[in-house]
Structures are given as structure tokens and as C-alpha cells.
Amino acid sequence: MKYAFYPGCVAKGGCPELYTAAVKVAEKLDIELEEMADVACTGAGCMPTQLSDPINARTFAKAEQMGLPIMTICSTCQGVFSQANHRLQDTDYREEINREYLAEEGLSYQGTTEVKHMLWVLFEDLGVEKLKSLIQRPLDGLKVSPFYGCFLRRPGPIMVPTKEVGGRRGYLEDLTRLLGAENVDISGKTKCCGFPVLTANEESSLGMVAKHAGESKQNGADCMVTPCPLCHLNLDGNQPRAESLKGEKINLPIVHLPQLLGLALGFDADEMQLGKHIVSTKAVNDKVDMLT
Amino acid sequence: MEVTYKVHREDSQNGGESSFSTYQVDLPEDATVLDGLQKIRDEQDDTLAFRASCCQGTCGECAVRINYKAQFTCTTRIADVTKKGPEILCAPVRNIPVIKDLVFDMDRFTWDKMAAMKPWMEPDDEFAPTENLVPESEMAEVRKTMTCYQCGLCDEGCAVLPVDFDFLGPGAMVKGYRFVMDPRETGPRQEERLAVVEQPKGLWDCVHCYEANGKCARGLEPSSKIMEMRDVSFKHGIKNEKVARHHNSFINSVKQTGWLDERKLVMETEGLTNIGGLMKLLPTAVRAMTRGKMPGRHEKRPGADQIKRIIEKAEESK
Ligand code: SF4
Ligand code: FES
Numbered sequence: 001m002k003y004a005f006y007p008g009c010v011a012k013g014g015c016p017e018l019y020t021a022a023v024k025v026a027e028k029l030d031i032e033l034e035e036m037a038d039v040a041c042t043g044a045g046c047m048p049t050q051l052s053d054p055i056n057a058r059t060f061a062k063a064e065q066m067g068l069p070i071m072t073i074c075s076t077c078q079g080v081f082s083q084a085n086h087r088l089q090d091t092d093y094r095e096e097i098n099r100e101y102l103a104e105e106g107l108s109y110q111g112t113t114e115v116k117h118m119l120w121v122l123f124e125d126l127g128v129e130k131l132k133s134l135i136q137r138p139l140d141g142l143k144v145s146p147f148y149g150c151f152l153r154r155p156g157p158i159m160v161p162t163k164e165v166g167g168r169r170g171y172l173e174d175l176t177r178l179l180g181a182e183n184v185d186i187s188g189k190t191k192c193c194g195f196p197v198l199t200a201n202e203e204s205s206l207g208m209v210a211k212h213a214g215e216s217k218q219n220g221a222d223c224m225v226t227p228c229p230l231c232h233l234n235l236d237g238n239q240p241r242a243e244s245l246k247g248e249k250i251n252l253p254i255v256h257l258p259q260l261l262g263l264a265l266g267f268d269a270d271e272m273q274l275g276k277h278i279v280s281t282k283a284v285n286d287k288v289d290m291l292t
Numbered sequence: 293m294e295v296t297y298k299v300h301r302e303d304s305q306n307g308g309e310s311s312f313s314t315y316q317v318d319l320p321e322d323a324t325v326l327d328g329l330q331k332i333r334d335e336q337d338d339t340l341a342f343r344a345s346c347c348q349g350t351c352g353e354c355a356v357r358i359n360y361k362a363q364f365t366c367t368t369r370i371a372d373v374t375k376k377g378p379e380i381l382c383a384p385v386r387n388i389p390v391i392k393d394l395v396f397d398m399d400r401f402t403w404d405k406m407a408a409m410k411p412w413m414e415p416d417d418e419f420a421p422t423e424n425l426v427p428e429s430e431m432a433e434v435r436k437t438m439t440c441y442q443c444g445l446c447d448e449g450c451a452v453l454p455v456d457f458d459f460l461g462p463g464a465m466v467k468g469y470r471f472v473m474d475p476r477e478t479g480p481r482q483e484e485r486l487a488v489v490e491q492p493k494g495l496w497d498c499v500h501c502y503e504a505n506g507k508c509a510r511g512l513e514p515s516s517k518i519m520e521m522r523d524v525s526f527k528h529g530i531k532n533e534k535v536a537r538h539h540n541s542f543i544n545s546v547k548q549t550g551w552l553d554e555r556k557l558v559m560e561t562e563g564l565t566n567i568g569g570l571m572k573l574l575p576t577a578v579r580a581m582t583r584g585k586m587p588g589r590h591e592k593r594p595g596a597d598q599i600k601r602i603i604e605k606a607e608e609s610k
């Protein structure tokens with residue numbers, strides 16, 4: 001199994017621990033990654049589609065040349081890619097972009113590149129049986145709140161387009177259970193983390209952090225797991241600010257999807273770089289230590 | 293068919309806690325949830341408050357959360373909501389103050405926010421004396437949004453409203469779209485129209501979570517409409533200064549290096565001369581630094597020149 005690996009900007013910037021964990025975990029799972037080094041940021045919903053569609057078409061064309069599907073480790077990258085790829089299925093539109101923007105570099109996108117988040121790869125390509133066989137340390141007793149955020153779920157017709165992939169709606173819970181941990185449900189698990197509105201309305205953004213992390217804590221979770229580093233930046237990085245805004249302590253560790261997976265595959269907290277988080281993951285580390 | 297209605301009760305004007313009332317009702321197979329509520333009010337409890345008007349799914353008055361999903365009571369059949377059990381849970385739609393039982397405050401919820409969109413045409417005088425034909429191709433999408441029920445189902449699923457009730461919400465944004473995109477309001481008028489949707493608590497307060505797309509009773513894709521207006525706003529120049537700085541910094545860094553320079557983005561968004569704003573970032577920066585999370589030197593990527601060429605060309609065509 002081989003993918004053109006698209007780590008995204010945040011895993012190479014503000015969440016370097018995500019990159020490290022994903023690469024280590026992929027190796028353990030026999031997922032071969034060839035990193036795409038010469039492609040652009042997706043635009044992350046901050047660039048108008050008029051600018052981001054051409055640069056994303058370029059990325060897809062490059063993967064097509066490599067003959068590989070793309071694997072992402074960021075829901076936002078995945079969401080923007082999926083939506084762009086959806087628009088680029090329109091032949092006229094795609095041809096226009098090829099002509100106007102890609103031809104000069106000798107590139108042309110044929111519309112065939114498949115883009116998958118690591119979470120989807122686990123269930124749809126690797127398979128549950130293989131995953132199970134590689135678990136070395138079931139996370140017994142660890143209470144985990146799955147937090148999807150927006151982009152792996154919506155817009156529904158694009159992110160969960162067919163019955164065959166309908167399971168995408170529950171992959172995070174399935175994975176948590178599969179790794180031996182206990183699911184702690186919260187009402188906002190598919191809601192927004194607040195990151196996109198940090199610029200326009202900080203209070204609203206931090207309010208969402210407090211709401212989700214607070215509810216998760218109240219329901220007894222040891223940590224939250226998220227497939228999106230932007231959710232992580234807000235839920236983890238801005239949790240202290242959300243605490244001051246609300247005047248209450250939350251102190252809930254937030255782990256990246258590959259980190260949780262890595263712990264069950266036998267990596268220790270240092271290898272998964274849990275020490276790089278803003279909210280201390282001590283509660284998680286302690287529980288996991290007791291399992292070994 | 294014997295069903296059990298469990299209905300939210302609340303009388304906010306007279307104080308008191310909210311509670312549930314339970315009613316046993318015998319209804320024909322093809323009855324709607326609204327039929328049941330009416331029967332309860334006629335035969336068992338005339339204090340039960342709910343709203344309905346057209347009874348045919350066109351006015352949007354009767355929106356209720358039925359078994360945790362907001363929908364119209366008048367078009368939802370009891371047979372469809374009792375597949376898993378005979379109980380029908382009716383609660384008011386979320387994110388809106390309740391007046392009584394299932395009746396929510398339409399003034400604050402819908403009308404005030406719709407009114408903030410200045411929902412009337414103000415064509416330029418030069419157009420007034422004669423007929424002004426507009427091409428159907430430009431009108432089609434606009435006309436679709438004119439069919440909005442103003443039912444508020446889109447607001448019901450909104451991620452922002454629970455933390456900020458003053459957010460204008462997707463429903464009002466759809467109304468805004470109807471005018472921003474109206475070909476009779478383009479040109480200089482479109483600037484003014486954009487200023488209306490870009491007012492504080494408007495266009496830029498949306499988190500583009502795409503919840504509203506899945507909720508709209510008319511299939512109007514309110515979230516997509518918001519994103520389309522953002523693209524238009526970008527062409528005219530974003531009016532919210534901080535958001536504009538954010539977008540410009542974002543685009544510039546991708547243009548110059550191929551990818552996002554997060555450190556620069558955070559600082560340029562605050563404004564490099566905004567000392568107060570920059571100071572506010574300090575604690576977060578220190579925390580990130582001590583955890584070894586601070587991004588290192590931002591290197592230009594291979595391929596960056598091609599990326600720059602593409603973005604510049606796309607900008608020219610705007
Ligand atoms: S946009 Fe759709 S969901 Fe929102 S008020 Fe209009 S019809 Fe109802
Ligand atoms: S009563 Fe008009 S839509 Fe239900």
C-alpha cells in the first residue's frame with residue numbers, strides 16, 4: 001500500500017508532533033508514504049476557490065503522475081481537497097484550469113486522483129483485521145472522546161458520498177473501541193472546534209473550545225482524539241485562553257489520531273511526542289504506562 | 293395506531309422550569325405529527341402551545357425537533373418517526389429562546405436578523421423608467437434562494453449560534469445572498485450589498501462547518517451560499533479589516549513560499565503595528581515555545597515559483 005503523502009502546513013508547522021506520529025505509525029502499519037514536497041498549501045478555506053482550485057489541481061496532477069492516491073492527515077486539507085476534486089470532475093472546468101494554469105508547467109489533471117484521510121485509509125484500505133493484528137497494547141481503561149470536527153463529515157454528499165463509505169460517520173468511535181479504549185460521547189463531536197472564526201470572533205471561537213472540551217471532561221474523558229490539527233490547535237493550544245474566558249479549569253488533553261493509534265501499536269508517549277502539547281497529557285501517559 | 297407523545301413544556305413568560313408532558317393518542321397510520329398535536333390540543337390539553345399555518349410544508353411555521361431531528365410537523369408522518377418505537381419526542385428547535393412549549397421567538401430568531409439584511413430592492417434610478425430585463429442564467433440561483441421558507445431549520449443546526457446568539461446565522465445570510473447576487477444590484481450596488489452581509493456578526497463569523505447545507509428544508513445549501521459570497525467579497529476587497537489582513541497574509545505566504553507561514557500569519561493578522569494585539573499573543577507564543585511547538589524557519593518549497601505563477605495569474609483574472 002503506497003500513497004502520495006500530503007502532510008499539510010500545520011503538521012509541518014504548529015503541530016510537528018502530528019507529522020512525527022503519522023510517519024512512525026504508517027511505517028508500523030506497512031503503509032508506504034512518498035511525501036509530496038513540491039506542492040502548495042490547499043488554501044484551507046482561507047483562499048478563495050478561484051485561487052485554490054488551480055493550485056489544488058496542480059497537486060492532484062502531480063499525484064496522478066506519481067500514479068498514487070493522496071493520503072492526508074488533516075481534516076481541513078481533506079475537506080478542501082475533496083471539495084476541489086469534486087468541482088474538478090466537471091470536464092470543462094478542469095480543462096480550463098489545465099489550459100490556463102497547468103499547461104505551462106507541462107502538467108494536466110485528468111480527474112483521477114483519489115484523496116483519502118488517514119482515518120479512511122485505516123478502514124477502507126488497510127482493513128480492520130490487519131489493524132487488529134498489529135495492536136500490541138490495547139488501551140484498556142482509557143476514556144476517549146472522539147471529536148470529528150467539520151470537514152471529515154460535511155458537506156455530506158461530498159465527504160460521505162455513498163452507502164459503501166457510510167461507515168465514515170463512525171470511524172473514530174470504531175477506531176477508539178478497536179484500540180481497546182472506551183468511547184466518551186459528547187453532543188458536539190461533529191460540530192466545529194471554533195478555529196475558523198478565531199480571527200473574526202475570538203470569543204465565539206474560544207466559547208466552542210470551552211463547550212466541547214468542558215463537556216468531554218465532565219463526561220469523564222481522559223482525553224479527546226481528533227483527526228484534524230486545526231481542531232488540535234484550538235482545542236489544545238487555546239484551551240488555556242478558553243479557560244480564562246470562562247473562568248473555569250478544564251485541563252483536558254487533546255491527542256492527534258495517529259498518536260492514539262501509535263500508543264496502541266506499542267510506541268511510548270515520547271515517541272508520539274505527547275510532550276509537545278500545550279495541555280499536559282500526563283493523565284493519558286500515566287494510564288498508558290500502567291498498561292505496559 | 294396508538295402512539296405516545298412526549299412534549300416539551302415551558303412557559304418562559306410566567307417563569308417556571310421546563311418539563312415534559314406525556315399523551316397517549318390514537319391516530320390513523322397516515323397521520324402527521326401535527327395531526328397528533330392538534331388532536332391532543334382538541335381532546336386532552338388545550339394549554340399546549342405549538343405553531344402551524346399552511347399545513348402543507350410551505351410556510352415553515354411548524355418546525356419542531358421530532359425525535360432529536362428538527363423538521364416540519366405538518367409533513368412528517370408518525371409512521372416514519374415511530375419505526376424504532378411508539379414514542380414521539382417533540383421539543384422546540386434549538387438555538388432560539390422559547391416563548392411557550394414548542395413556540396419559539398420568531399422576532400429575535402428570524403425577523404430581526406432578516407431585517408438586518410435590508411431585504412428590499414434598491415435599484416439605481418437610471419433603471420427606474422424602463423423595463424430592465426435580466427438574463428435567466430444570472431437569475432436562476434437567486435430565484436432559488438427567494439423560495440426560502442424562513443423556517444430557521446438552517447439556524448437550528450448552526451455551530452456558532454449556541455455560543456453567540458447575535459450571529460446573524462445562515463438563514464439571514466441566504467437572504468443576504470439573494471440581494472448580493474441579484475444582477476440588478478451588481479456594480480456599485482453590490483458593494484453596498486456586501487457591506488450589509490459583511491457587517492459584524494455576519495459573513496465572517498461563520499465557521500463554514502457546512503451544517504446548514506444538510507438542514508435546509510429547501511435544499512438551498514446555505515453554507516455554500518456563504519462561501520460563494522466570501523469569494524465575491526474577496527474580489528471586491530474584504531471589508532472586515534482583521535479578516536482582510538488574515539486572508540492577505542495567508543495568500544502572500546503561499547504565493548512567496550508555496551505554503552503557509554503560520555507565525556507570520558498570526559502576527560500579520562493582528563497587525564504589525566498593533567502592539568496591544570501582538571502582546572495578547574505573547575502568552576500563547578511562550579507556551580508554544582516551551583513545548584517546542586513554535587514553527588522553525590519558514591523555508592521556500594520546491595515548486596514555489598510555479599505556485600506563485602499560478603496564484604498571480606488567478607488573481608489577475610478576478
Ligand atoms: S435557508 Fe433553508 S433552512 Fe434556512 S430558513 Fe431558508 S428554507 Fe429554512
Ligand atoms: S405548517 Fe407550514 S410548513 Fe408546516
